Amino acid sequence: MGGNPKVLEIYELPYSDLLLLSAAYHSSSSLQENQRIESITKSILEALGPNGPGLLAITGVPNSSVLRRALLPLARKLALLNPDHRKQILKDHNLGSDVPLRNPERSVSSFAMQLKYTESKEFMQNNQSQIEDKQSSGSELDSFCHSIENKLKDNEFEHLGNSFKELGSCMMELGLRIARICDREIGGRELEESLLESCTAKGRLIHYHSALDAQLLRKPANSKGTARNQASSRRNREQSIQSRHDPSDRKGLCQSSTNLWQQWHYDYGIFTVLTTPMFLSPSNTLESGLQDLWCCSERTSPSGHLYLQIFDPCKNDVFMVNSPPESFIIQVGESADIISRGKLRSTLHSVSRPSKQEDLCREMFVVFLQPAWNKTFSMSGHLTESSMLPEDRKDLVEEEGTLITREIQKIVPPLVSRLKEGMTFAEFSRETTKQYYGGSGLQSNR
Template structure:
C-alpha cells in the first residue's frame, strides 16, 4: 500500500460568537421577542451545530470570528511556544517554574516532534445563569480578556507568559461552556455543561511542533556544550547532511537563500497526506470538548556572518498549502480531510466523554496533525484547552454507544482479503482502494473504545486506561 494519498481540504461549519452567545441563552422569552425570520435562522443554526458535531458530521466546528482581544492574545502567546522549546534545559526549567507551567513530554529528547507546556486553568465563575442576555454573556467573555493584560513578548520575553496563558485559556473555556449549553438544550437536560462545571478546572497546553531546523538546533546545541563557534559549525554540517541547502559563504552578513519558505497558501481542493509524516499520531481526545486556536506557522531565517552561522530572525508565514495541518478521518465519508480555518477562529472538537454523556448525539473526532512536505524551516504553534468531566464522574454507557463500538470493532477486525474485496466493490480506482486501505491502518492503531471504557468506570479510570493503551509500554502507538 502506498503511504501517501490525496486528502480533501474542508472548512468546517462556522458558528459566530454572537450567535453562540444568543443560542446558549435562547429562552422562550427571547424567542418571543424576535422576528419569525430570526427564530427560523437560529433554529437552522442549532440544527446545523448538532449535525456537524453528531455521528454523520466531522465532529468539529469553528467559532469564528473571535473578539479582537482574543485574536491579539493568540498573536502574543503562540510565538512563545517556540522560544520555550529552544531554551536550554536549565533555562527552560527556570522559566517554567517562575510562571507555574509544567510539561508532559520528555523535553530532553532532541528528536522530539512536539514540545508541550501545560497549566491547570480554574473557572473564573461557576456558570452563566440560564436565560442571561446575549449582551451579558458577551460582556463576561470580554471580561476574561483583561483590557490591559497584553505585553510585547519581545520586551522581557516571557513576562506576559502566565497572564496571557490564563487570559486566553479562560476565554476558550467560556466558549466551550456556551457550546455545551447549546448542545444540552438540543439534547435535553444539562449533562454536558454540568459535567464541565463540576470539574471546576481545565488543562491548557501551549504547543510547539518542531521544524527540521529546530531539531537540528537542539541536537547540535547539546554536542556543542555551550560553544557558539562549535554550535554554528556543527549546525551548518548537520543541515547540509539533512539536505537543507542554500547557506551562502559570504564574509559579511547575508540572508540564507533557497529555503523554500512559504509565502502563501493556495486554493487546492486536495493535498497529499500520509500515515508516517505526522507531528501528532491519530487519536481521539477523551474529554468533552477540545478548544484550539488556529495554528500559527513560523519560518526561521538563517544568516551567515564572520562569526559563523546564526539565527537571524523568525517571522510568521502563511499556512503551507493553505490549511491548518489538522486532519480528521470523516466518519461517513471514510476518508481523510484536512481542516482549513481563518486565523481569527477557535476550533472546537468533540471528545469521547461527550459521546457517552450525550448518549451518542455527539460524536468524537478521530484526528492527527501532519507535517508540511519539504518545509524544514517552518514550525507550527498552537494553544489548546481540554474541557473534561470531574475525575470522579462515573460513566454509564448508553446502548447507542455500545452498538456503535461493536460496529467499529467489527470494521477494525476485518481480514485483509475482506478489506481488499470491500475496497474493490466500492470503486475499481486505485485511489479509492488506497484511501480505504489507509483508513483501515488508522483504525487498527486506535484502541477500540470498548477496550478502554467499561460501565461504571470513573473518568479518571477511563483516562488512565486510554493513555495506557495508546502510549504504554505495550500500547498501540508506543513505538510510533
Template sequence: MEEDANPEKLLHPYELSFSDLLLLSSDEPLSENEIQRLDLITTSIMENLGPNGPGLLAVTAVPGASSLRSSLLRFAPQLALLDFRDLNRLLKENGLGSDVPLKNLERTVSPFTMHLKYGQGVLASSVKVNQLGTEDCMVSDRQGESWASDIKILRNIFEVLGSLMIELGCRLARVCDRVIGDQNLEQSLFEACTAKGRLIHYHSGFDNNFLQEISNRKEYTKGHRGVKSFSNAAKGTEKLFRNNQTSVGSNGTKCDAHEAYLWQQWHYDYGIFTILTEPMFLLPSLSQTTNKDDFPSVLHQELPSPSGHSYLQIYHPSKNGVYLVKMPPDSFLIQVGESADILSKARLRATLHSVGRPARPKDLSRENFVVFLHPAWGKTFSLLNYPVDQQLNECTEESHTNLESEKLAQEIYKIVPPLSTRLKEGMTFAEFSKATTKQYYGGSGLQSKR
C-alpha cells in the first residue's frame, strides 16, 4: 500500500495479480524460489487485510473482465431512469430486484440485485469469462422500452461477472485460511452457496429531476388520457441542462468531519468479503426528439474520475484518518466484512467506508457492480477469543495525537453502531445481519433517510 503526499490522502491498495492469486490458492507443486516469492506476497496480503492494514486489496490483470464490466455498468443508468412502474415490472419479469424503494424519486442510489448461486465449482468460473464472446456483452445506450430485450444480456453478464468475482473472494479466503490455520472462511462461503450481486447507479442531481418529470408525465397521462400535449414535460427536462441548477447537496448527505458530500454514508459491510469493480463515471445528455410530444431520451458519455480516484473512502484506524482509494485500471477491490473479522478472531480487519461524490461536474453519476460474500444464514458466531469492542475502542480511545483526526473519528462513529451492540454470543449470521440492518437503517437508525 502506498500513499500520495497530498491533502486528500490517496490510498493505493496493495495489488495482487490474478495469476498469483491462482498460484497461492492452488495445491500444485512449486519451485523453492516460487515458494519464497509467494510467501512474501502472502505476508503482504495479511498485512493489508489485518489489524494494522486498511482492510482491502486490489486484484489486477483478470483476463476478459474489462469488457464485461464496461457493458454491465452501462445498464445501471438506463434502468435507474425508467419510471418506477415500468422498472418494477421489468425487474420482476427478469428475476431481478432492488433493496431500496424505487418509488422514492429523491433516492441517492438505484441498486439492482440478483442472488448468485455457486458451489465448489465456482473456482473454475474464470473459464466462463473467456468463453463469453464480445458480441454477448454488447449493449447500446438506449432509453426506455426500446432496449428492454437487452435485459437477457444484462442477466448473462451479471451472472458470469458475478461468478468470477465470487471466485476471487473464495480463492482469497483459502489463502487467508492457510495463514490463520483453519478453513473457517472458505468453508463458511461454500456452506452459504449464494452471494448477492448489486449493480448500483449513484444518482446525479439531474437524474432525480428527470425521474420527477417522467412521473409527472405518467400522472398526467393517467388523469387526462393524453388529450393534451406532453411537450412541456420534455421542455422542462431540457431546461435542466440549460440552467444547470442541480445541487450536489440536494440529494447527497454531508459529513461535517470531512467536508465532503456522500453518495453513501459511513458503514461496515457485515458479510465476509465485498468485491467491487472499478467504478464508471457518466455524464448525461439529451437525445434529439423528432416529435414535440416525445419525451427526450438520455444518453451517457463516460468521463474519467474528476479527481483520479474511485471516491470510495475508508477510515484507517491505525493511521487515524480518512483515505480516498485510487484503484488500478480494470481491477477488482476486495474489502473485509465484519463476518470475516469475527470468524478470523480479528486476524482480518473489517473496512469502515463510505462513498463520496464530486462537487463538479454536478450532473456526474457513478456506476459500480458489487458482490457480497457472506456465511450461511444459520452460521453461528462464537465470541471466544474475539475482542468484540475492538472497533469502538480503536476510534474513541484517548491515544489520538491529532485533534482533527480524533474529532473525525468521533463524528463518524456517531452514525456507525458499535459491533458490541449488534453481536451477541451464539448469534446466527441471519440474526446478526438483521440486528445490523435495523441499527443502520431502521426507524431510529441514523442512516434510515438515505
C-alpha cells in the first residue's frame, strides 16, 4: 500500500466490564450504571456487527502480560532451531505445525495445539475470584507472575506446553464471554453452545519471518540446534550477516516476496482471539561491528499499528488496525456471521510487512474458536453478501476502487460460492480451504 495508510482505532472493552456483562445475572439499583451497561453492550454489537469492523480489543486481562511476554519470543526460537531438535521439543510438549517447517523459503512458522474447553471452563470459574484477590492482595498476584517468569527463564522450552495452555485458556475464556454477550442481544445461545459443543479450540504460536530470518534458514545451524549454542558456527553467522548487504544473494527472495506476510482471507470459525503482536529485531553486535542476527530484543511497531489490515466493504477501503499494548483482539469469523444471520460481520483481513524494516519479525499467539465439525449451517434469513465484497459494488470497485480492492476481489472466494444449505462446518471448512489453496481442501499450509 502506498502513502500513509488509514489507521483504525478499535473499540476497547475493559476486562472488568466483560466480566460484568457476561455474568449469569447482573443488576444494579443505579439507573446510571444500567445505562452504562446498555451503552457498552451496544458498542460491542456495533463493533462486531455489519456496520463495524468485526473487531474489538479487551484490555486489563490479569496475569496475561507475563505469559504473553514469555511465550511469544519462543516462536522465533522454535522457527530457527535445527529441525531435528525442534521436532523433539514439539513432540515433548504435544505441539504440531500446519506449515512445512523444512521449507527455508517459508514466510511464516506456526506451532499448533488443540486446547480443551474443559480446561477453559475451570479457568473461567476460578478467574472471578482471582480478580477479587487482585484487588485485595496485589503482592500475591506479583508473586504469581514472578514465579511464571522465573520458571520460563530456567529453561526456555521446559514450560512451553503449559504456558501455551495457560494463555490459550485465558483467550478461550474471552471468546466464550463475548459469545454469551452476543447471544443475549441476538437471541438464543447458539454461539456459546456451538463453541462448547466443539470441545476444543486451536491455538497457534506464529512467527512471521523477517528477511534476515530467511537468510538464517538458508544457512544450516550446527548439530546442537539452539540459537544460544552457535559459537562453533561463528563463520557461518558472519557470512549470513554479510549476505544481508549482498543484493545478488537476495534477488530470488525479493522477487518471490510480496508486501504481505499473510494474504487476504476470512477466518472461517466463530471467533479468532489474538494477542497484540510482539516485534523483534537483532540486538547484539559482534566484534566485526555487524549485528548478531540470532539474538533479538523487542522493538516498538515502526508505524505504531499492528500490521493487521482489514478491508471495510461499506467504505470500500483498507485500514490498518491499532490496539492498546498488552490487549487481546476479538475478530469475527464466517461461522459467527452465518450463525448470527449477518448480525455479526466476519472480518476480511491480511497481515502486511513493514516496508523499510527488513530486520523486523512479528510474533503472535492466536486461538481459533470453531463450532463442532458436525455443526449444520442454514442460510435461512442470512444475506451472504454481508461476508464478502458486495456484488452491487463491483462496478464501483472497477471504476473508482484502488488496485488493492481489485486484487482482493480476485483472491478471496465469495461466501456464496463456498456455503451451501445444510452444509456441516467440516464441509464448509473443506470447501473454503480448497477454494483458497486448491487440492483436497485439507488445510495444511495456512
